[in-house]
Amino acid sequence: MRYKMIVAYDGTDFHGWQTQHRPGRASLRTVQETMEKAVAKVVREPITLIGASRTDSGVHARGQVATFATDNVIPPEKLIMGINSWLPDDVQVKSIEETNTTFNPIDDCTSKGYKYSLAHGCSNPLNKPLFNRRFLAHTAYKLDVVKMQEAALHFIGEHDFAGFTKLNHGRESTVRKVTGCSITDLENWRISIDVSGSGFLWNMVRIIAGTLLEVGRGYISPENIPKVIKSCDRQKAGKTLPACGLSLEWVSFN
Numbered sequence: 245m246r247y248k249m250i251v252a253y254d255g256t257d258f259h260g261w262q263t264q265h266r267p268g269r270a271s272l273r274t275v276q277e278t279m280e281k282a283v284a285k286v287v288r289e290p291i292t293l294i295g296a297s298r299t300d301s302g303v304h305a306r307g308q309v310a311t312f313a314t315d316n317v318i319p320p321e322k323l324i325m326g327i328n329s330w331l332p333d334d335v336q337v338k339s340i341e342e343t344n345t346t347f348n349p350i351d352d353c354t355s356k357g358y359k360y361s362l363a364h365g366c367s368n369p370l371n372k373p374l375f376n377r378r379f380l381a382h383t384a385y386k387l388d389v390v391k392m393q394e395a396a397l398h399f400i401g402e403h404d405f406a407g408f409t410k411l412n413h414g415r416e417s418t419v420r421k422v423t424g425c426s427i428t429d430l431e432n433w434r435i436s437i438d439v440s441g442s443g444f445l446w447n448m449v450r451i452i453a454g455t456l457l458e459v460g461r462g463y464i465s466p467e468n469i470p471k472v473i474k475s476c477d478r479q480k481a482g483k484t485l486p487a488c489g490l491s492l493e494w495v496s497f498n
Contacts, residue, residue, distance in 0.1 A: 245314055245316070245317050245318075246313045246344065247342060248310075248311050248341050249312075250339045251279070251305065251308040252306045252308070253335035254334040254379075255299060255301070255303045255487070256488065258273055258274055258302075258335075259272040259273055259274050260275070260299055261298050261305075261308070262276055262295075263276045278331070280312075283327055285326075285330050286323060286327050287314040287316050287323075288316065289314060291312040291313070292312065294348065294350065295308055295350075296309040297356060297492050299490075299492055300446075300447070300487055301487060302486070302487030302488055303492070304379060304491040305492040306491055306493050307492060307495060308492055309349045309497075311343065320340040320342065324337050352497050353443075353497060354497055355440055355495075356441065356442075356495050357495075358438070359493050360381070360450065360453040361380045361381065361434070361489045362381050362436075362437065362457070362485070363380050363434050364383050364386060364387040364433055364434075364460070366382045366384050367386075371432070377488075379488060379491070383457060385461050386433075387435070391459050391460060391462075391466050392427045392456045392466075393427045395455075395456055395464070395466035395469045396437070398466070398470050399422050399439070399452060400423065400424065400425050401421070401422065402420070402422075404473075404474075405419070407476045407480060408452060408481055409448050410446050418445060420441060420442070420444060420448070423440050423442070424438065424439065425452070427456065439453075450485045451481050451484050453485045454482030457483075457485065
């Protein structure tokens with residue numbers, strides 16, 4: 245039997261999704277290893293969990309998709325109750341369903357959606373996040389959201405995003421297709437940056453968000469974004485914003 249799960253987690257205290265073994269030392273706390281242990285207790289055999297996205301340390305998820313196979317046939321409603329009873333408070337299985345034996349959330353994924361949440365104007369301490377600070381990055385600068393919205397449109401399309409990832413990214417190609425990039429102006433000096441696409445490079449969404457922040461500050465003009473992208477120069481893009489503001493919202497297989 246193969247099962248497909250929708251998983252949500254607060255990534256603050258995790259070293260990302262993917263299991264990280266360290267020879268001679270305890271492995272780092274990751275979502276994958278934590279969940280594999282919980283699932284194994286329920287199905288009573290070791291399992292390997294495959295996730296659609298290898299979110300980085302500190303990054304959250306509301307719609308991560310993961311799958312595992314087991315020799316035991318267990319109704320999904322019993323699985324979800326059992327697995328969640330073994331999981332810590334910062335990760336939760338939202339749904340489980342049976343799927344076909346060939347389903348792979350990495351290979352079969354057609355698009356993903358991320359949201360970056362940011363508070364601005366935080367030179368005023370009253371604008372700084374408090375209760376939601378684990379999920380909301382902040383900046384002291386007051387941002388021009390209209391210019392950011394204009395700039396965001398230039399990221400849509402297929403581009404070489406070599407300037408929007410770490411130098412040692414390890415990928416053969418840095419060409420990626422962004423299908424959506426938009427800014428929503430929320431109340432209380434909050435904005436959300438929503439980016440979707442077929443795939444992303446290491447830190448790509450956080451660097452896009454950092455570049456849009458520089459547009460909001462007036463350091464980069466919206467019409468110069470295509471030049472920044474085309475340059476493939478990491479120094480011309482914005483800084484990598486903190487992981488706490490980023491969340492994997494959904495994964496599509498259509």
